[in-house]
Amino acid sequence: MSDAAEAHIEQVHHPGATTYLIVAAFLVVLTAMEVTVFYVHALRPVLVPLLLILSAAKFALVAMFYMHLRYDGTLVSGIFIFPLAIATFLLITLVLLFGYLSHHLAPIINLGGG
Amino acid sequence: MAAQPKPLPIFQPNYLEGGGLLGWLTTIDHKRIAVLYMATALVFMAIGGIEAMLIRVQLWEPNNTFLSAGTYNELFTMHGTTMIFLVVMPLLIGFFGNFMIPLHIGARDVAFPRLNALSFWMALVAGITLHLGWIRGGLPDAGWFGYANLTERYFSPTLALDWWVVGLLISGTSTILSAVNFLTTIITMRAPGMSYMRIPMFMWAMMITSILILLAFPPLTVGLIFLLLDRFFGTHFYVATAGATPILWQHLFWLFGHPEVYVMALPGFGIISEVLPAFSRKPLFGYPMMAYSIVLIAFLSYGVWGHHMFATGMGPVADSAFAITSMLIAIPTGIKVFSWIATVWGGSLRMTTAFYFALAMVLEFTIGGLSGVMHASAPVDLQQTDSYFVVAHFHYVLFGGVMFAILAGFYYWWPKVTGRLFSESIGKWHFWLTVIGFNVTFFPMHFLGMWGMPRRIYTYAPDLGWTGLNQLETVGAFVLGVAFLLFYINIYWSLRYGEKAPADPWDGRSLEWSVASPPPVYNFALLPNVRGRDAWWILKYGRAGSRGVAAYVAGQPPKPPEPEAPVDLSHVHMPPPSIFPLVVSLGVGLMGLGLIVGWYRIILIGGIVTIMSIIGMGFEYKDYGQAVHDPEHAPSSGGIDVRKVGVWCFLGSECVFFASLISTFIVYKSRSIGAPGAEILEIPLTSFSTFILLMSSLLMVLALAATQRGDKVWERIWLAGTVFFGLIFLSGQAYEFTHFYHEGMGYTTNLFSQSFYTLVGFHGAHVAIGVLWLSVLLVAAITGRLGKSRALSIELAGLYWHFVDVVWIVIFTLVYLMQTVHGA
Amino acid sequence: MRASRFSLLALVSALASIVAGCEQSAQLPMTTLAPKSDLGEAIHHLFLEVTAWDALIFVIVIVAFTLAVFVFSTRAGEAAPPSQASSDLTLEVAWTVGPALVLLMISIPTVRTIFRSQPEVAPKGSLEIKVVAHQWWWEFDYPDGHKTANEMHIPTGQPIRLRLESADIIHSFWVPALGGKRDVVPGQINHLTFIANTPGDYPGQCAEFCGLSHANMRFRVFVQTPDDFAMWQKEQLAGPATPLPNDQLAVQGAQYFATSPCTACHTVEGVSKGYIGPNLTHFGSRTTLAAGVLKNDPADVAAWITDPQKIKPGAYMPALVLPGPKLNALVAYLESLK
Missing domain, CATH: 2.60.40.420 (Cupredoxins -  blue copper proteins)
Known part of the structure; x- marks a missing residue:
């Protein structure tokens, strides 16, 4: 069956150890950059965008190379990216909605514990 | 014959026969599981219906004392919970979905038959758990929506809500597993030629419903977990005095709750889209638009949950946004209604009971849809929400729309499921009494709502003018009760005396009518080769054009189905039955039970049973993890193993799970009172942990590469390394937690501490599960049971492991490095 | 066609009930x-x-x-062929x-x-x-x-x-x-x-x-x-009305109230400072009692004090079992708080 043959070829498509090692090197460098950004005071104003870009890059590297999204075709990419988009949308919306509510807080009585 | 390896007996008549009780307990046949779902759902439907009638009796007159306030609250809570989680969803997804998906797409079973059985047994355990309050603590009584903070232990001290929380958690897990299964099945197992634009509309509905479930249930799970932690472990996720807000529950609940409406409605739409064409002798009108409108409804349904919360004070901007997105849903819904009418238009109608229900659904659902447009208009909703107007609205949607569709589906597919025909005359009585009872019960509720009657009140004053309509509704409810009694009688009559059904009693259009009624275990002896939409119609009459119609009008008998026997069945591999799904569910049920009654030994036993039987299930088949792509079993997977697709579907669901946890953390970080706050977090230690986890991912892919090369030595080394690094990460986390604890940051100290520990703890639990999974694989590798042909086992574990890694990348940035940044 | 007549009837009666409903409702x-x-x-x-x-x-x-x-449709068995239209832009x-x-x-x-x-x-x-x-x-x-x-x-x-x-x-x-x-x-x-x-x-x-x-x-x-x-x-x-001296019952009730458990939860200006329950300073001027469930008349007030849970299940107010005269005095005092 040609499909079956394809399936075996698909396995071969996966990258070898060299690619994995290069990706790992990038991951380490990006993490180091993130930590550096955190400690460098001058970068405070752009902390959020910088960190977001760096971590998105790491996320993408792992997803594309280690999780083989780059090699396994659009089907599995779609299965992952759509939920990811919904999850991001959900996160942003909830933070915004509660941001509005935080202007309408009632005085709080602290009940021990804290 | 004898030389062939274990052929299925050719004359195996149908899936219902043989096996005895044990056969049913261990079955993994999608059709038997569907029947099990149906049987349990019918029992729960009777319970839920009786609950509704008791509610109506209590409302017969003002200041009625038939029920106490407490009992009334239990009844409406259980009526809602039962009907949604134990009746409508099991019937639509568990019964119709399970039975029809493989038959509709031309497959022999679902992608993961044992997972399918697991879903059912867990659903059953959940249903029983929800009702165990009879024995101790009382039935749940905070409404099916369980709004915090009424659900806190302080306000609801009994065990009643504990049963509810645990029951819903188990039920949600079961539903997510079903969704993974069905989505994978429809994506990968469509018969040759069965492209997305040729699958029956019910399949579109089931596919999109599965996606909805995957992305909508995680917020509910997270909300329930918070409630569970609040009730059992003293956290304050919904306690305002600690700075938290009960509104968080509403957001998480409706993030689930609104898509949930479409989880119930879309399969109903799908059924109607099958029944109307079949009895009108016409193809479904506007197939592409019908498919796209399903997709659009599903997509929009994630952006409308706020319309359940207009009264909570979200502010004018959010109100307007949610109002507009909610209105937009009316457009694809309108397309569906008009297309259904156009489907009937010009048809040659066969007025069966199934068709009656489908036609009635179109009208009743339209009423519910139109009152929905009123609720979308936020200011109007402020008068209508939480009044009987809303009760009328959603019963027109969920009963007039969904339940009518379910009944249409019952009358349509019953011959296929049981091999017997229903009595059409009892059916017609059932139909008319349902229509009358339904409208008499629910239409007046619009007025009661406009006259100011709030929902969920067990009594009302005599001087408000509500009595007359309430009495009318109670009469209607009893008419409805009689109607459903007739339905049960019809089921009994049909099973006992019903006429034997031919394979294709309605001259149907889709593939299920090409096989015997009831179908054989393997569904199709030969996978059908699909040449167009309405695959079976084309096989019978040729293309859907004039030739087919001419043949039909001329009264020509359709071409007989391809002869079933004697086909060589040696190529058909049906998986053997398995007891593990049942055992796993029992283990899960034990854990829940132990937690609720506080008997921790039972939790331990349940946990061990669950884990051991999951591992047992993993190695039950000899060919586990073997990357042999068999086109016979996954013809449309595009070369990707079904298990891989399944794991990805699950990971998609996990994205939303973690997003809910992370949003809670961000929101609560800025509302937390007192020290400690985010400044307690230590970057050097966590940077090291991050490094370790990233490196473990590297080792994981190296292990995979070694396996794919067939290098058994390095396979073991890298796997062991991954496990080791995972353990280092976990120890780092253990160290971090104890360190924080000694600095005075207890689990329940403040909002920051509890949301931090919960988020990071759940990630840690995922790592721990990953370590366990990899350890099992390591043992398998050392004992020589892995190897090149089973590289898939490692790849799947790897996908999960890397996912846990990317979640950590996000947590590391948002939680640790952005510690000085506060939410808006 | 029986069905069509039936649905027509249903439609007409539904419309009639809507009109009737709207007219009636303005007075509710x-x-x-x-x-x-x-x-x-x-x-x-x-x-x-x-x-x-x-x-x-x-x-x-x-x-x-x-x-x-x-x-625009036929019934199965009739000769006209069904249209096969499946789309219309x-x-x-x-x-x-x-x-x-x-x-x-x-x-x-x-x-x-x-x-x-x-x-x-x-x-x-x-x-x-x-x-x-x-x-x-x-x-x-x-x-x-x-x-x-x-x-x-x-x-x-x-x-x-x-x-x-x-x-x-x-x-x-x-x-x-x-x-x-x-x-x-x-x-x-x-x-x-x-x-x-x-x-x-x-x-x-x-x-x-x-x-x-x-x-x-x-x-x-x-x-x-x-x-x-x-x-x-x-x-x-x-401030709260003090009972008239000639209203013996109310005066007795005032004395009793000042030392009763009621004061733990209820405020009457100048008499008590409880805040768990409603402020009773001008209780007598209200028309209803127990969150609008009862009319504010002596019989209902007495019934409420004696068994609040019966009237309002779950109410946090404890039942106060009093001998008849004491109860009447308390009720008279409360009613005097105009």
């Missing part, structure tokens, strides 16, 4: 269809607009459905664009009303009343310091700004005649802003399920002319 105490405030009117206006559009669409659907089922565009236009027509006034009905700050000259919801009663705190329970008085013509707070769990403030509901959420301050325009006595009720006695969490709003309201306010600001 809790109807939303006879608004008595600017907010209520704005909502009602929008409601009528949406309903009109809905009705139009419903008629189109009904007509199309009837034509499809009863006119014009039609499909029409029923996509048509509803979209209708929704546009609805969404514009919707958004306008949303923004108008939720002012960020109180309008000038508004009377700001703090509403505190408790399981299962309502507390109303007026800006000049007096408090009432379960009966709110407001003047016509003046903007009213309600500041909604909860003492325990989520409730919802709803007076149908005065406009839509607004949830009362612990830890959060919500507002409801409106101008009442017709004097009257309007019942309200908690609209968010809040536990055992949710159904018994009622209240009344008395909309008064500005003069009447000023008078009422003056009475409320005065």
